[in-house]
Amino acid sequence: MIPAPGEGWARLDPRKLLLDPVKAIGQAIVPVVVAVVGISRSDTRFWPLVLPLVVLGPIILGALPWLTTHYRITDSQIQVRSGVLNKRTSTAPLDRVRSVDLEASLLHRVLGLQKVQVGTGVDDDRITLDALARADAHALRTTLLRRRETTDVRPTDLDPAEPHAPVAPSAPASVLLARIDWSWLRFAPFSLARLVLLAGAVGVVAQFGDDLPIWNQETATSAWEWVTQFALVAVALALAVGGLALWLVVSVTGYVVQWWGFRLVREHGSLHLSSGLFTTRSITVEEAKVRGVEMVEPVLLRVVGGAEMSTLATGVEDGVTQVLPPCPREVAVGVGGAVLGETGALTAPLVAHGPRAHRRAWFRQLRTALEVLVAAAVAWWFADLSWAWFAALAVALPVVAAAVGEASYRHLGHALLDRHLVAGGGTLARVRTVLETDGIIGWVVSQSWWQRRIGLADLTATTAAGTERVLVRDVRLEVAVALADRATPGMLTPFVEQGA
Amino acid sequence: MSDVGAGPAVPVLREPAHRVSPRAIGFWTVSALLGDAAVVVAALVAWLVVPDVPGWAGLVVLLLGLLAAAHVVLMPRIRYRVHRWEVTDTAVHTRAGWLGRESRIAPLSRVQTVDSRQGALMRVFGLASITVTTASAAGPITVDCLDAATAREVVARLTAITSATAGDAT
Numbered sequence: 001m002i003p004a005p006g007e008g009w010a011r012l013d014p015r016k017l018l019l020d021p022v023k024a025i026g027q028a029i030v031p032v033v034v035a036v037v038g039i040s041r042s043d044t045r046f047w048p049l050v051l052p053l054v055v056l057g058p059i060i061l062g063a064l065p066w067l068t069t070h071y072r073i074t075d076s077q078i079q080v081r082s083g084v085l086n087k088r089t090s091t092a093p094l095d096r097v098r099s100v101d102l103e104a105s106l107l108h109r110v111l112g113l114q115k116v117q118v119g120t121g122v123d124d125d126r127i128t129l130d131a132l133a134r135a136d137a138h139a140l141r142t143t144l145l146r147r148r149e150t151t152d153v154r155p156t157d158l159d160p161a162e163p164h165a166p167v168a169p170s171a172p173a174s175v176l177l178a179r180i181d182w183s184w185l186r187f188a189p190f191s192l193a194r195l196v197l198l199a200g201a202v203g204v205v206a207q208f209g210d211d212l213p214i215w216n217q218e219t220a221t222s223a224w225e226w227v228t229q230f231a232l233v234a235v236a237l238a239l240a241v242g243g244l245a246l247w248l249v250v251s252v253t254g255y256v257v258q259w260w261g262f263r264l265v266r267e268h269g270s271l272h273l274s275s276g277l278f279t280t281r282s283i284t285v286e287e288a289k290v291r292g293v294e295m296v297e298p299v300l301l302r303v304v305g306g307a308e309m310s311t312l313a314t315g316v317e318d319g320v321t322q323v324l325p326p327c328p329r330e331v332a333v334g335v336g337g338a339v340l341g342e343t344g345a346l347t348a349p350l351v352a353h354g355p356r357a358h359r360r361a362w363f364r365q366l367r368t369a370l371e372v373l374v375a376a377a378v379a380w381w382f383a384d385l386s387w388a389w390f391a392a393l394a395v396a397l398p399v400v401a402a403a404v405g406e407a408s409y410r411h412l413g414h415a416l417l418d419r420h421l422v423a424g425g426g427t428l429a430r431v432r433t434v435l436e437t438d439g440i441i442g443w444v445v446s447q448s449w450w451q452r453r454i455g456l457a458d459l460t461a462t463t464a465a466g467t468e469r470v471l472v473r474d475v476r477l478e479v480a481v482a483l484a485d486r487a488t489p490g491m492l493t494p495f496v497e498q499g500a
Numbered sequence: 501m502s503d504v505g506a507g508p509a510v511p512v513l514r515e516p517a518h519r520v521s522p523r524a525i526g527f528w529t530v531s532a533l534l535g536d537a538a539v540v541v542a543a544l545v546a547w548l549v550v551p552d553v554p555g556w557a558g559l560v561v562l563l564l565g566l567l568a569a570a571h572v573v574l575m576p577r578i579r580y581r582v583h584r585w586e587v588t589d590t591a592v593h594t595r596a597g598w599l600g601r602e603s604r605i606a607p608l609s610r611v612q613t614v615d616s617r618q619g620a621l622m623r624v625f626g627l628a629s630i631t632v633t634t635a636s637a638a639g640p641i642t643v644d645c646l647d648a649a650t651a652r653e654v655v656a657r658l659t660a661i662t663s664a665t666a667g668d669a670t
């Protein structure tokens with residue numbers, strides 16, 4: 001049972017008494033074993049002294065937090081009191097509660113417990129209750145979020161025009177926005193986020209690679225040279241196939257572990273995400289704090305029609321929260337539209353930035369290629385490498401650069417909808433950032449010397465949400481000013497003149 | 501140009517009303533001189549000390565010296581013409597840069613802190629800088645090299661306006 005408002009102090013769940021000793025034993029097992037073995041060798045007289053210590057130590061350690069931690073909900077606050085010698089009381093006003101996140105490790109789940117973290121959005125200091133019974137944790141979350149909803153009286157947060165805004169206090173219980181569809185598993189191998197993991201594993205394998213006979217110089221130069229040459233090709237092939245198979249296993253396993261039981265629900269004016277096979281995560285983001293979304297289509301994922309989606313929120317430690325696994329683009333677009341309350345922001349055609357921006361996109365990539373080429377030339381000069389490598393590089397790099405430049409121009413663009421600014425960008429990945437125009441708290445118009453030559457500018461909308469900036473790159477200066485002026489009516493008015 | 505215009509009346513960002521203090525030219529010249537002289541002297545010493553340098557190395561050092569001289573002479577003057585600022589009752593607007601340009605605008609209702617800063621060299625020239633921050637890490641607006649007295653007035657005014665605004669400015 002969680003305490004009703006106004007009631008006295010409540011304790012954490014009694015199963016906490018099991019949780020902590022098991023954890024403590026897990027952490028202390030090595031030193032304890034070492035100590036026990038060491039002592040038993042030297043002298044047996046200490047046994048009556050040591051044994052109770054070993055057995056009772058973890059139990060006392062585990063019991064202390066349970067004995068000393070209390071929490072209660074008053075009419076206006078949630079309070080948590082903890083500590084043995086240094087008493088510590090954390091309080092959060094109920095109307096400031098921005099997020100209530102639930103998390104359960106495997107051990108928590110075996111015991112039917114959950115860790116509750118209450119965020120107030122003011123700073124990184126969150127109130128943690130570790131642990132409550134699962135039902136109590138959910139009840140507490142509902143109580144806190146519903147309470148905030150009814151106490152929230154700021155009129156700006158309750159926009160009647162917003163079709164998806166829940167109408168307090170008789171809000172619909174919950175609306176399911178998305179849930180895991182295992183056909184999405186096909187996107188797992190095309191999402192390279194987990195490649196780092198695999199690269200690490202390959203690094204470990206490579207450590208042993210030196211011992212394999214195929215890399216042995218003597219074997220290669222022996223009469224069996226042609227055999228090993230042939231074998232090298234076979235080995236390379238086998239490695240490629242093996243690597244691919246390994247990648248399939250790692251990526252699919254990772255996807256399943258991370259997104260098992262994924263649900264994205266809108267309830268009590270919050271977005272609520274839960275997923276995880278072993279450790280279950282449960283993240284809650286208050287919708288009034290969500291200022292926009294970002295849809296990313298990494299190059300491989302785009303080939304198979306997949307996308308990833310994050311929300312941009314203010315007052316959360318990390319303003320960018322991934323709310324969907326790699327999934328079909330249509331699903332991301334649908335969920336994004338529901339979150340934004342304005343459909344079309346993720347599908348609306350973007351205003352192209354014109355031929356000068358096109359040239360600049362090419363130029364930017366070619367310049368990078370040129371820099372790499374110069375570095376390669378210097379290396380070639382000093383290291384006495386073969387001509388062929390340099391020539392191949394000199395041909396390949398500009399071609400790659402041109403392709404990347406063309407791709408980055410295709411992604412470039414902007415749009416202004418009723419309530420949202422849309423910026424398209426990214427080089428290899430296609431990124432579409434949608435920001436609520438109400439969330440824009442300033443503008444930066446910057447021009448490098450090169451951009452000034454051709455009348456282009458980078459327009460940055462500054463915001464408190466997400467990565468705190470939305471960049472519209474290489475747009476014509478007058479279009480940039482007009483866009484900023486229309487997106488935030490009045491903000492630029494004192495500084496804008498109507499030119500010819 | 502072949503691009504289609506945005507309409508008959510094209511909005512143009514006008515330049516902010518005020519220049520920075522004329523003494524900023526002196527300040528920028530001295531700081532550029534200190535920075536550039538260190539590089540040029542280091543290059544010169546390297547050229548003199550290292551034995552058997554190829555002939556073109558001297559040219560490089562000479563070129564470096566000329567570039568530094570041009571930088572010291574031209575940069576402060578161009579900067580002075582570019583740098584501008586303005587604080588209205590509703591917003592703050594600045595323009596900065598010398599080769600590039602950067603215009604920043606933030607409404608005062610979104611301003612969170614107003615800081616002023618005066619380095620040792622700035623104090624010699626009687627200058628001060630003001631930084632206005634918003635809730636966005638991308639949004640701080642700095643007005644460099646104001647007359648110290650002007651800076652104090654502006655800070656007082658900004659503080660008065662922003663403290664009168666309610667809300668959490670996000």
